[in-house]
Amino acid sequence: MPETPTELRVRIGGEAGFGIKAAGQMLARSFVDAGLETFDLTEYPSLIRGGHNNYLLRVSTEPVYSHVEPVDVLICLNHETLEMHHMELVDGGAVIFDPADFPATEIPSRLRAVPVPLTDMARDAGGKIMRNTVALGALLGIVGFPLTFLGDSLRTQFAKKAPEIAENNVKAAQAGCDAAVAACPDFFVQLAPIEGAPKRILVDGNEALGMGALAAGLGFYAAYPMTPASSILHFMAAHEREYGVVVKHTEDEIAAMNMVVGAAFGGTRAMTASAGGGFALMVEAFGMAGVSETAVVVGVLTRPGPATGLPTWTEQSDLRYVIHASQGEFPRVVLAPGDREDAFELTWKAFNLADQLQTPVIILGDSYLSDNRQSTPAYDLSKVSVDRGKLVAEGSVPAEALSEDGRYLRYKLTDDGISIRALPGVKGANQLGNSYEHDEYGFGSAGEPAPVRISQNEKRMRKLDLARTLVPPPAFFGAPPEEADIGILFFGTTKGPAREAARMLEREGVKAALMQVVTVFPFPAEEVAGFLQTVPNTLLVEGNFTGQLEGLVRQECLLPVQYTLHRYDGRPFTPEQIVARVKEVL
Amino acid sequence: MPTAAELEQAMKPTWCPGCGNFGMYRALKEAIEELGLPAEELMMVWGIGCHGNGADFYNVQGFHGLHGRALPVATGLALTRPDLKVIVEMGDGDGYGIGGNHFIHSVRRNIDMTAIFHNNQIYGLTTGQASPTSEHFMKTPSTPGGVVEEPVNPVGVSVAQGATFVARAFAGDIPHLKEIYKRAIQHEGFAVVDVYQPCVTWNKINTFSWFRDRVYKIEELPDYDPTDRTKAFDLSMSTFHELTCAPDECKIPIGVFFEEQGSFTYQDGLPQLDRPMWKHAEKPRDISATIAAFGG
Numbered sequence: 001m002p003e004t005p006t007e008l009r010v011r012i013g014g015e016a017g018f019g020i021k022a023a024g025q026m027l028a029r030s031f032v033d034a035g036l037e038t039f040d041l042t043e044y045p046s047l048i049r050g051g052h053n054n055y056l057l058r059v060s061t062e063p064v065y066s067h068v069e070p071v072d073v074l075i076c077l078n079h080e081t082l083e084m085h086h087m088e089l090v091d092g093g094a095v096i097f098d099p100a101d102f103p104a105t106e107i108p109s110r111l112r113a114v115p116v117p118l119t120d121m122a123r124d125a126g127g128k129i130m131r132n133t134v135a136l137g138a139l140l141g142i143v144g145f146p147l148t149f150l151g152d153s154l155r156t157q158f159a160k161k162a163p164e165i166a167e168n169n170v171k172a173a174q175a176g177c178d179a180a181v182a183a184c185p186d187f188f189v190q191l192a193p194i195e196g197a198p199k200r201i202l203v204d205g206n207e208a209l210g211m212g213a214l215a216a217g218l219g220f221y222a223a224y225p226m227t228p229a230s231s232i233l234h235f236m237a238a239h240e241r242e243y244g245v246v247v248k249h250t251e252d253e254i255a256a257m258n259m260v261v262g263a264a265f266g267g268t269r270a271m272t273a274s275a276g277g278g279f280a281l282m283v284e285a286f287g288m289a290g291v292s293e294t295a296v297v298v299g300v301l302t303r304p305g306p307a308t309g310l311p312t313w314t315e316q317s318d319l320r321y322v323i324h325a326s327q328g329e330f331p332r333v334v335l336a337p338g339d340r341e342d343a344f345e346l347t348w349k350a351f352n353l354a355d356q357l358q359t360p361v362i363i364l365g366d367s368y369l370s371d372n373r374q375s376t377p378a379y380d381l382s383k384v385s386v387d388r389g390k391l392v393a394e395g396s397v398p399a400e401a402l403s404e405d406g407r408y409l410r411y412k413l414t415d416d417g418i419s420i421r422a423l424p425g426v427k428g429a430n431q432l433g434n435s436y437e438h439d440e441y442g443f444g445s446a447g448e449p450a451p452v453r454i455s456q457n458e459k460r461m462r463k464l465d466l467a468r469t470l471v472p473p474p475a476f477f478g479a480p481p482e483e484a485d486i487g488i489l490f491f492g493t494t495k496g497p498a499r500e501a502a503r504m505l506e507r508e509g510v511k512a513a514l515m516q517v518v519t520v521f522p523f524p525a526e527e528v529a530g531f532l533q534t535v536p537n538t539l540l541v542e543g544n545f546t547g548q549l550e551g552l553v554r555q556e557c558l559l560p561v562q563y564t565l566h567r568y569d570g571r572p573f574t575p576e577q578i579v580a581r582v583k584e585v586l
Numbered sequence: 587m588p589t590a591a592e593l594e595q596a597m598k599p600t601w602c603p604g605c606g607n608f609g610m611y612r613a614l615k616e617a618i619e620e621l622g623l624p625a626e627e628l629m630m631v632w633g634i635g636c637h638g639n640g641a642d643f644y645n646v647q648g649f650h651g652l653h654g655r656a657l658p659v660a661t662g663l664a665l666t667r668p669d670l671k672v673i674v675e676m677g678d679g680d681g682y683g684i685g686g687n688h689f690i691h692s693v694r695r696n697i698d699m700t701a702i703f704h705n706n707q708i709y710g711l712t713t714g715q716a717s718p719t720s721e722h723f724m725k726t727p728s729t730p731g732g733v734v735e736e737p738v739n740p741v742g743v744s745v746a747q748g749a750t751f752v753a754r755a756f757a758g759d760i761p762h763l764k765e766i767y768k769r770a771i772q773h774e775g776f777a778v779v780d781v782y783q784p785c786v787t788w789n790k791i792n793t794f795s796w797f798r799d800r801v802y803k804i805e806e807l808p809d810y811d812p813t814d815r816t817k818a819f820d821l822s823m824s825t826f827h828e829l830t831c832a833p834d835e836c837k838i839p840i841g842v843f844f845e846e847q848g849s850f851t852y853q854d855g856l857p858q859l860d861r862p863m864w865k866h867a868e869k870p871r872d873i874s875a876t877i878a879a880f881g882g
Binding site for chain 2: 029032033199200201202203207211214215216217218219220222239240241242243244245246248250251252254255256257258259260261262263264265266267268269270284285288292348351378379381384385386388393423424425426427429430431432433434435436442443444445446
């Protein structure tokens with residue numbers, strides 16, 4: 001039996017506008033710098049001030065894939081946090097609070113009260129604003145973790161401000177630490193830095209996706225803000241001068257998608273991203289990318305819908321929508337990253353697929369991916385490759401792309417469906433990229449005869465056969481399917497909770513084999529059918545009401561799925577929830 | 587550098603005989619020839635409508651986009667391909683109606699490109715419904731009781747929104763139109779050219795002869811200063827009149843309403859746009875500094 005890892009689960013709660021996420025991320029950064037692994041979960045309402053915000057951080061000596069339900073330490077920056085979250089604490093769990101906010105008598109006796117005068121100490125150190133820092137110091141104090149890493153994080157965080165700001169924060173943290181140690185010198189979780197741990201980066205899904213796009217040679221990013229995709233726009237804008245990317249905040253998502261098509265038609269690696277609502281506005285131009293055979297990448301980071309829905313929460317209910325979006329039929333690829341390693345890798349690969357197939361590629365994520373940071377092995381740039389497919393960017397149009405009378409055929413009929421793509425600017429590359437059906441040259445009026453329509457439609461759809469040979473295959477985790485007691489099937493960010501669930505089940509002697517459908521379209525029917533026929537029982541876990549992945553399995557594999565687990569309350573799955581469902585069905 | 591004849595495809599235009607699009611087609615081909623634009627540097631984008639059928643008639647590097655969305659496609663090209671001269675063609679319903687949002691924002695961005703609006707004050711391709719520039723009280727199949735809205739004032743909106751080149755022309759005066767095209771294409775910044783282009787099939791009011799009786803050239807006005815934005819706006823308002831007005835009661839100015847030279851274009855604000863942006867994807871980009879900033 002492997003040694004049980006040391007783990008700490010801490011929740012920080014308070015009012016929106018208190019800087020809870022920033023404080024939490026600084027804490028996470030301190031642990032990762034010290035060689036530990038982290039996963040965080042931020043919950044916040046759709047407003048800027050007031051309302052309840054909270055940040056959950058899981059720290060471990062081993063890799064962590066998701067959040068979990070129990071909490072060891074609750075940091076209450078207001079009274080409401082205690083009321084809302086005390087029941088999550090394990091017996092003996094600590095409550096760090098300011099006695100000026102509420103009396104210790106309100107804390108249930110099964111818990112450990114750790115009073116720290118947050119406001120007074122912050123004020124003494126230089127300002128009330130440092131309340132969060134006092135609380136972080138208190139937390140590190142009770143778990144016996146050196147303050148030096150937090151000090152370094154604070155100095156990095158405030159590097160651009162007056163030097164005394166960082167030092168005052170360090171003082172505040174020290175005060176909180178001392179008070180908490182005095183109140184709770186024997187807490188049951190103790191953490192220490194790990195010497196020589198492998199290099200980890202701390203990124204959320206949007207940062208991972210942004211880095212994947214930059215590594216792929218992105219030249220144009222256009223978007224309209226929409227939660228949870230907005231931070232990709234910020235990330236790109238922050239790096240546009242450094243890397244030579246044109247970043248455009250557009251008047252709407254319609255413009256963003258059309259601009260991306262224009263940029264991509266000019267040969268630039270171009271991308272947009274939004275939530276499902278913004279993607280709705282993009283759909284007509286998304287289809288235009290399909291019929292005009294333009295290589296674009298679209299991020300769809302979903303949240304609970306329909307319409308405005310729950311803006312800051314998560315759901316996996318746009319799977320069918322992105323697979324089918326647009327009138328008419330054309331080939332597309334939909335990739336669903338499960339974590340921040342996937343998000344980087346699938347994004348740079350998406351650009352290659354778009355170029356190789358000359359068709360749109362979607363990265364399907366969700367708020368759970370976008371908003372939350374996970375310690376992740378540092379990205380290895382030597383693994384990134386650029387494949388632009390049949391692209392001619394300079395010189396003259398090659399002979400094989402010409403008609404008998406020497407004209408460039410942008411949409412020439414080929415066996416694999418891919419035509420040579422000579423960019424505007426190439427000698428002889430007069431052409432017509434077209435949203436109309438068209439002939440081999442691109443003429444819309446010549447696209448109306450039935451034989452032309454049939455041949456161009458079939459040419460495009462042939463690209464799906466090529467796509468099947470290029471797209472990332474499903475990924476497997478946990479027990480080998482042949483030895484498993486149960487198979488768990490999922491897509492996207494359910495990967496994290498499912499992997500954690502498999503670990504928990506293993507400790508209880510249950511072998512779970514996991515299959516992540518990475519490319520959700522074209523659907524890997526053969527692999528999924530093989531999995532379903534190998535494992536004794538299958539549990540399909542997806543974050544929607546109607547069973548969208550289940551429907552795809554039935555449609556593509558002609559096989560039933562024995563058991564399902566759905567969630568559609570705006571919250572991500574927890575591993576405990578999956579474990580409970582497995583126990584129920586076995 | 588293509589001649590006007592070389593800019594024609596073998597396919598002959600399918601517009602209705604007498605359509606105003608023919609004059610625009612000829613004037614633009616001649617303007618391009620006279621400016622001596624190399625084929626590899628010329629990029630045209632069309633929206634959807636009768637004007638957009640022209641996409642098949644030009645022998646150029648082109649993209650035929652969606653209804654109302656030609657401007658953002660052209661913007662994507664203009665902001666990533668500094669080596670291309672981008673000319674966009676749109677209709678009145680296409681550019682001022684469904685694409686109205688892009689029109690306003692493209693004007694205020696001052697992107698260096700040329701936007702030509704085929705304004706026939708009617709929806710031609712969808713058989714004669716009212717357009718955003720149909721005149722007040724005009725009766726059409728979609729407005730049998732007459733159009734209730736005021737028409738869009740494309741020149742006035744452009745001038746008010748900070749456009750750096752705003753012109754109106756008439757498809758019945760090809761030499762004048764050609765000269766306006768040449769100035770618009772040479773203008774550094776966003777050039778708006780609204781062209782009255784009578785629809786001989788569906789618009790029985792605003793006909794060629796109706797326009798001939800009313801248009802006059804701005805350059806013939808004594809003391810008109812096309813660098814005065816306020817005067818340009820005032821002049822744009824003079825176009826609007828009662829549907830049944832007599833020729834001498836409603837004169838329509840054509841020519842350059844406003845021009846600001848040496849303005850700051852959107853591209854001027856993009857120092858990173860120093861080459862075609864596809865050149866960034868010749869090999870993987872080294873982003874190790876960014877990875878390091880996240881702890882790697």
